[in-house]
Amino acid sequence: MSLVLEKRESSSPLVNFLVPVLSVLFALLLGALIIYLSGFDPGVAYMEMLSGAFGSGYAISETIVKAIPLMLCALGVGLAFKTVLWNIGAEGQLYMGAWAAGWVALSFPQGQSWWLIPLMMIAGFLAGALWGLVPGILKASLNVNEIITSLLLNYVAILWVDYFVYGPWKDPKGYGFPFTPFFGEGAWLPTFFGTRVHLGIVFALFAAIIIYFLLKSTRLGYEIRVIGENPRAAKYAGMNIFRNIIIVFIISGGLAGLAGMAEVSGVIHRLQHAISPGYGYTAIIIAWLSRLNPITTVLVAILFGGLLVGGFSVRSIGLSESLVYVIQGIILFLLLAGDILTRYRLSWRGRS
Amino acid sequence: MENNAVKMEGIVKRFPGVLANDHVDFEVRTGEVHALLGENGAGKTTLMSILAGIYRADAGNIYINNRRVHIKSPRDAIKEGVGMIHQNFLLINSHSVAENITLGYDRPRFLLKRKKLEQEIQEIGQKFGLEVDPQAKIWQLSVGEQQRVEILKMLYRGAKILILDEPTAVLTPQEVQELFSTLRRMAQAGHAVVFISHKLEEVMRISDRITVLRKGRKVATLATRDTNPGELARLMVGREVFFDIKKSPPKPGEEVLAIRDLHALSDKGLPALKGVSLSVYSGEILGIAGVAGNGQKELAEVISGLRPAKGGKVLICGKDLTSVSPRRVIEEKVAYIPEDRKGVGTVGNLSVLDNLILKDYRRAPFSSGTFLNLRYIRDHASSLVEKFQIITPTLETSAKLLSGGNLQRLILAREISCSPKLMIAVHPTRGLDVSATESVHRMLLEQRENGAAILLISEDLDELTAISDRLAVIYEGEIMGIVEPKEVTLEEIGLMMAGKKRKMLESSEVTS
Structure with a gap:
């Protein structure tokens, strides 16, 4: 007797649902083991995380603040994944979006005009789109592996922002810290109900709805679905695959760029070193966990926002917040490992 | 029976939805070149992959030199002297010929005795007309030379029964000629050679005997000198009563x-x-x-x-x-029913509805500008399903769940509807x-x-x-x-x- 993998002729909806859910649960269990081995009580730590993330109005608002860039990046990344384009570059696209928005804001320090924020949005979106276009064009024209190019461009973008905040744009009154002066208040996104939740939440929800309808009821969305599932059939149907790759990278990068714009304009109010604690990478996990469904992405992004905020609060009992990243990593690992079960089933095979 | 190098008896192999080998008997004598002839999908490669340990048969027996054997892996196969040369070469481009030949082989056990290895390779090469520089890197070699390396690899491991899967598909006519003289020499040296092909002319030229497979079944085994291409063509395509x-x-x-x-x-x-x-x-x-x-x-x-x-x-x-572009051709009202229904003609993971508009989605009234006209598409799809009797639970059912005949009706419905x-x-x-x-x-x-x-x-x-x-x-x-x-x-x-x-x-x- 031996355990073998048999190809499934069709994927089961139950397994498709269970794999992500069980991945999260197992990751939390393994996380508990790690907490236990570091000498803490897992129950206490998780309760602390939960109340830190969702235990009060303030906690929830902070969770949503973190969820905004996650949603925007994950929606973009998910759209690319749907087309089977592995855009790993949301982090860099976010930085470029933040940089471009910052450039606009710093150029108009007194700006109280109504057009300043729209201009920052456009600049942020375009800069992210441009950063996505580089791997997109290389992929579409020369079939260069977009995983490598989009990933490596992240470092370029991060260092690009660092150059400006350590160099030409450094705040002269900032005691040498790597950040620019604060933007003028006209460049701040409005916030709601006295919390830090800013207008970016509207961008994110709007983007989710647009992508949902894009996929469901537009020609472009139909082409994206066909190309992602079967590029040979797409070619047979006369679809222009080159053009679609370019468009998807523009939207995908643009949304991450918009996330960067929202983060600097809505939360930080200036450019600085390390704008993002890895939103662009966490977005990959979120997109995958939500099975690339834009509506689910919004909900999963809120969970991950909670995980980040909860991670800060476990510091109060002496645990390191890097625990959160350990758990995130385990979730993705289990999710990818579990994906094999959606395509294969385990069965026992006797000797023939 | 006396000099059968290989005897396969009642071999059955099923893949999901296909019976690839249906009680196939197959014999190869030592010292002969035996052609295995059949259309694409007739089960030739499957049958030989079973002999080479890549697949395991669901039923049937294999005898090598009149002794029953159980081949569970390519390693078992080579121990029994069976070596298969695949259509796609399994070579490492940046390594030398000698390194490729010894790769994965447990001899020498630890130290590479390079000089000795290279000399052995050259000797085998000379014997069979497979000359190739053992120090050359694979990327420097022509396709024909790479094939020689694959054959040498098997001979070096002591293969007595060599299976070549459509070896001439990638070769120039001159290289084919050289390959054939090598196959002859191997047969004369007492090896058994199985030559998988669907090219009649080559089969007539090189083989001593021919076994024809059709739709997973053995149709006949003939001596090459007693047959002719016309007969072989008929045996391959067969007759069906319409x-x-x-x-x-x-x-x-x-x-x-x-x-x-x-x-x-x-x-x-x-x-x-x-x-x-x-x-x-x-x-x-x-x-x-x-x-x-x-x-x-x-x-x-x-x-x-x-x-x-x-x-x-x-x-x-x-x-x-x-x-x-294909789009331009589609716009001229050219319908195309491709050979590969699942790989080209449809998108398995998308719904019947989505598959029915694969060619029409970009024109009115299916869409207007940016947006799909979902209501019209649904009406159109359900009328096609009815008219062409496509049996599907719903329009949302994934196309991959349809049977072959229904899938083909779906494609025809779509292609005819324009x-x-x-x-x-x-x-x-x-x-x-x-x-x-x-x-x-x-x-x-x-x-x-x-x-x-x-x-x-x-x-x-x-x-x-x-x-x-x-x-x-x-x-x-x-x-x-x-x-x-x-x-x-x-x-x-x-x-x-x-x-x-x-x-x-x-x-x-x-x-x-």
Whole structure:
């Protein structure tokens, strides 16, 4: 007797649902083991995380603040994944979006005009789109592996922002810290109900709805679905695959760029070193966990926002917040490992 | 029985949805070159992969040198002296010939005795005419030389039974000649050689005996000197009883498709079409007969815009559509039923509804500008499902859950719904049961009645002779002749499929 993998002729909806859910649960269990081995009580730590993330109005608002860039990046990344384009570059696209928005804001320090924020949005979106276009064009024209190019461009973008905040744009009154002066208040996104939740939440929800309808009821969305599932059939149907790759990278990068714009304009109010604690990478996990469904992405992004905020609060009992990243990593690992079960089933095979 | 190097008995192998080998018996003697002949999908490679330990048979026995063996892995196979050379080489480009040959082999155990290894390789090479520099890196070698490395690898491991899976597909004629003399020498040295092929001429040239497989079953084993290409062609494509097809007399109209001196390359970059010229008229079915791999696929792809032409012209209703985009061809109302229903013709993970609009989604009333007209699409899809009797639980069901016949009806429904001027159908009934086959034939004939020009590519001679008005035979990318099915015998078509030109047939009594 031996355990073998048999190809499934069709994927089961139950397994498709269970794999992500069980991945999260197992990751939390393994996380508990790690907490236990570091000498803490897992129950206490998780309760602390939960109340830190969702235990009060303030906690929830902070969770949503973190969820905004996650949603925007994950929606973009998910759209690319749907087309089977592995855009790993949301982090860099976010930085470029933040940089471009910052450039606009710093150029108009007194700006109280109504057009300043729209201009920052456009600049942020375009800069992210441009950063996505580089791997997109290389992929579409020369079939260069977009995983490598989009990933490596992240470092370029991060260092690009660092150059400006350590160099030409450094705040002269900032005691040498790597950040620019604060933007003028006209460049701040409005916030709601006295919390830090800013207008970016509207961008994110709007983007989710647009992508949902894009996929469901537009020609472009139909082409994206066909190309992602079967590029040979797409070619047979006369679809222009080159053009679609370019468009998807523009939207995908643009949304991450918009996330960067929202983060600097809505939360930080200036450019600085390390704008993002890895939103662009966490977005990959979120997109995958939500099975690339834009509506689910919004909900999963809120969970991950909670995980980040909860991670800060476990510091109060002496645990390191890097625990959160350990758990995130385990979730993705289990999710990818579990994906094999959606395509294969385990069965026992006797000797023939 | 006395000198059987290999005897396979009652081999059965099932894959999901396919019976790849159905109680196949197969014997190879020592010292012979034995050709395993059959169409694509006849089960040749599967049968030999079982012998080479890549697949395991669901039933049946294998004897090597009259001793029953249990081969569970390629490692077991090589221990029994069975070595298979695959169509795609398994070599490491940046390593040398000698390194590739010793890779994965447990001798030498620890230290590479490079000098000795290289010398051994050279000796084997000289013996069989497989000369290649052991120090050369694989990337420096031609395809033919790389194949020699694969053969050397097996010989070095002591293989006595060599299986070559379509070894000539990638070779130039000179390299084929060299390969054949190597195979002869190996047979003379007492090896048993199995040569998998669907090329009749090569099989006649190299083999001592031939086993023909068809649809997973063994059809016959013949001595090469007692047979001829015509007989082999008939055994390969077989005969199936078709119900009487009611067909009105042809009333060909204007020329819809005109192909002039068309040239194109195969995926491997070798010439696949060498000056094909044809016309298909409105209201007629032109059949293309030929053994698979003689340029049929490339012909269909060039017409539909999926493959560029290297020379010549494709005219559709007088418009030059040579090497234009598939979209341009679709806009000229050209329907295309591709050979690969699941890989090309449909998107398995998308719904029946989505698959029914694959060609139409970009035009009104299916969409207007940016948006799909979902209501119209749904009505259109459900009327097609009803009209073409596609059996599906709902319109949202994934296409991959449909049976072969239903999937083909889906494709036909989609392709016919644009009222095509030209229809290219490639193996439209392959793998379908009798009733599904009949419904496909009926639909093709209906389109003919409606005045469409139909180019039907098939391997099934009976199908072709039953429904085509004219029949063109293709061999190695050239048209051997265009005939009216009623006026020729199957024997004559068989000879043309084996490379005899129609003119030659007429001028003399030719037998090979």
